[in-house]
Amino acid sequence: MFFCLLSAEISPAAQWWPIVLPLLAGAAAIYLLLPRPRAYPVLWGAALGLVALMLAGVLLTRSSVFSPETILFWSFSFLAIIAGALLVTQHNPARAALAFALVVLSTCGLFLLLAAPFLMATTIIVYAGAIIVTFLFVLMLAAHSGLSDADDRSREPLLTTLAGFLLLGTLLFVLQRYDQRIQESTQEIDRLLSRAHEAAALNSRADMEEKIGKPGDDEELFNQFNKLFHTWKDLHQRSEQASISWSNIDHNDPRAVEKSREVLRDLVALGESARYRLGWLPAAADVPFSHMSGPPPTVASENIRRDEQGLPRMPADNAAYLGRSLFSDFLLPVELGGLLLLVATVGAIAIALRRS
């Protein structure tokens, strides 16, 4: 699955500009806004940044679904990105720390959307509550009036912006390709499934055969399914079996129509499970995984319980299940984390101690 994702040929400019356009605008905005002794007007950078954000929202995601969830997602992610840009470009370090608090809070909103309420609480307490407040103390201790080398200069603003946006561009390019492949494959499966459904709705064997196509033809439904399943061995085997049992049905059998419908129903079930397998890398079957953190990666994706949106079901009692996972699967890492905290406390005290 992944190899065919990477080896597929890159089509010309059509795929590039939805990524390059917002990236260029964003890079220009960050470059203009980075602190320097003779600053550019803030308004140019801010306007360019907003344009980049809008372009990214429209071109990169192309989503037209409006539900409370999507609206919350958009607002939290826009807030996070804007606050992140403020943190990078703000002269006044105290304001930058507050912008970081905003990044943390909107990330916590995203955590809530991703069914992780315990993490949301932890992150707010640890980051917004502890880390930012202590750093604000240090900032106030070190505060001095007027401009300073530390706050009003940047190191190599052009090269830095280029490096960061080059990284972002490659990441976005891979993600975009991945999404495109999955969408194309989903559409293909849906097309074949609707053909199978239409064929199953017909009332005579001859009509069904006409709908499905001549055996041996490339356009025949079973051949198309076989071609689609070439990366999944088990599905491929089962669709070939379905094809054989389809051709074995006798025309003069009085139950020919029911039998054909049964074969088609099996085929539809195969197609449905293939839809859930797209973009899902399975683990090797002989690797030991426990069930303590939810269904292990060895479970096939079509066997996972899903809600009406097609997402896997998560336990409502997030904290309890997370605790169960931590103290079974991750017992040793939890102990090591405790040890790390102890060592860090001792180290921090040792470093900060005034030796006089």
Add this chain to the structure above:
Amino acid sequence: MVALPLHHYLIVGAILFALGLIGFLARRNLIIMFLCVEMMLQGVSINLAAFARYRGNLQGQAFILFIVTVAACEAAIALALILMLYRRQHSLDVSKWQELREPGEEATEDTEPLPPAPREPPLPHLTPAGVEPEHQPEESHV
């Protein structure tokens, strides 16, 4: 109803990561550099939470808890280090420490001078309103 595709969350995580990288490389204030690193961690956390959600598995969330633990340790150590560095140089500028660079590297110099700080408006000069009246020192009988 169709759920949001996974790659939307991955894009947000990637953007936060790249912004944090730019901030870490470009800014010179030690504390802002530290906050940018924390923002990169936030981007990674969004990725992990999204994968946990779309796999129906809590392992990603457990990873984020460890990220938070490590971030807390990192904050403690970084705070101590920054305090120590500030005591030596009385500035949060990293470029003050550029003698730690590799041998053979050129030192970076700030060629463009900082503009003079805007002068604060002088305080108004008030004329004395009158002669302070004489009064008896207060007595207390506690």
